[in-house]
Amino acid sequence: MFAEERLQEILNILKAKGKVKVKELSVKFDVTEDCIRKDLKVLESQGNLKRTYGGAVQIRESSNAYDMQERSEIDVSNKTIIAEKAFNIITDRETIFLDISTTNILLAKLLAESNKRVTVVTNMLEILNILSKQNNISVVATGGILNKNLNGFTGAPTIDLISRYKFDKCFIGSCGVDVFDRTITTFDIDDGITKSSIISSSKKTFLVMESKKFHLDGNYKFAKIDDIDSIISDKLPDKEITDVIKEFNISII
Template sequence: MFAEERLDEILNLLNTTGKIKVKDLSLQFNVSEDCIRKDLKSLENKGFLKRTYGGAVQVRESSNFHDMPLRQKTDISTKTIIAQKALDIIEDRETIFLDLSTINILIAKLLRKSNKNIIVVTNMLEIMNILSNQNNITLVATGGVLNKDLIGFTGASTIEFIKKYKFDKVFIGSCGIDVFDRSITTFDIDDGITKSAIIESSKKCFLVMENKKFHIDGNYKFAKVEDVDTIITDSSPSREILDILNDYNINVM
C-alpha cells in the first residue's frame, strides 16, 4: 500500500470511529509505530485531525455564541424543513414542550396555522407571543428568570415548574452533537440544565437540529446521545453516524 493510500484509510477509520490509536494502526497496516506517528503528524498539519497521546481524534468545529435575533436569520430554509417534519408528528390532545430554539419558533408558527388541538408548554417568550391568541392551543408558560440573550426563562424556578409535568413529546434545540463521545451540547449552563430537566420530564424526546451540527460542539454537555428518542434534521447524516445512532435505537427523521 502506498503512503497516500494509507493516509486515506487512516482518515476513513477516524471518520468511522471518532478516534484512532497508533498501536492499532501499526498492526493493521503492518508498519512501524514511528511511521504511523509521521502519518498522523502529516494529517494534523493539513488540518484533518488532532493528535493525542497514543493516537488522534477528529477535528470538530466549535460553534460561536450568537444571540437569538441573529440566529433566527440564519439557515431559515433548512430549519423550516425540520419544523415541518416536527409538525407532522404532533398529534391532537398531546402535551408538548418547545424549548429555547430557533427551530421551535418555526414549529410554533406552523402550529399557529394548523388546527391541532394541543397543549404547548414553553419557556420562550417569542413562542408565547406566536401562540397567545390560538383558540385550539392551550398555552402554558413556565416563568422563571429571564435569560436576555436567549429571550426565554431558564434556571432553578423554571426547572421546578417543568418537573411537575410529564410531556408527551418535547422538542429540544442544541448547538451540536458528537455521536462518538455521546454528547449533546449548548452554550449556556442555565439553558443546559433546563434542557436536561425537560428531557427528564418527557415520554419522548426529539432533538431538532441541522445536519451540520453533527460536526459542531457547544461548550456545555447537557445530555447524552441515548437520552433522546429521535433526531429530526434536514438531511441524513453519514452512514457511520447512522450506524452509531442505530446502536442506541435512536431514530433519524
C-alpha cells in the same frame, strides 16, 4: 500507495468515523505501527487531528454563539424541513414542550396555522407570542428569569414549573452533538440545566437540529445521546454516525 495518499485516506477515515486507531490503520495499509504514528504526527502538525493514546480523534469545530435574532436568520430552509417533520409527529390532545430553539419557532408557526388541539408549554417568548391567539392551542408559560440573549426563561423558577409536568413529547434544540463521546451541548449553562430538566420530565424526547451539528460542539454538556429518543434533522448524517446512533436504539427522522 504513496505516503501522501495514505495521509489523505487516514483523513477520510477520520472524517467518517471521528477517530482512528494505530493498530487498525497499520493492518489496513500494511505498514508498521511506527509508520502510522509518524503519519498521525504529521497530520497533527498540520492541524488536521489530535493524537490520543493508541490513535487520534477528529478536531471538531466549535459552534458560534449568536444571539437569538442572528440564529433565526441562519439555515432557515433546513430548519423548515426539520419543523415540518416535527409537526407531523405531534397528535391531538398531547402536551408538548417547545424549548428555546429557532427551529421550534418555525414549529410553533406550523401549529398556529393548523387545527391540531394540543397544549404547548414553553420557556421562549417568541413562541408564546405566536401561539397566544390560537384557540386550538392551550399555552403555558414557564416564567422564570429572562435570558435576553436567548429571548426566553431559564434557571431555578423555570425548572421548578417544568418538574411538575410529565410531557408527552418535548422538542429540544442544541448547538452540537458528538456521537463518539455521546454528548449533546449548548452554550449557556442555565439553558443547559433547563434543557436537562425538560428531558427528565418528558415521556419522549426529540432533538431538533441541522445535520451539520453532528460535527459541531457547544461548550456545556447538558445531556448524553442515550437520554433522547429521536433526532429530527434535515438529512441523514454519514453512515458511521448513523450506525452509532442506532446502537442506542435512537431513531433519526
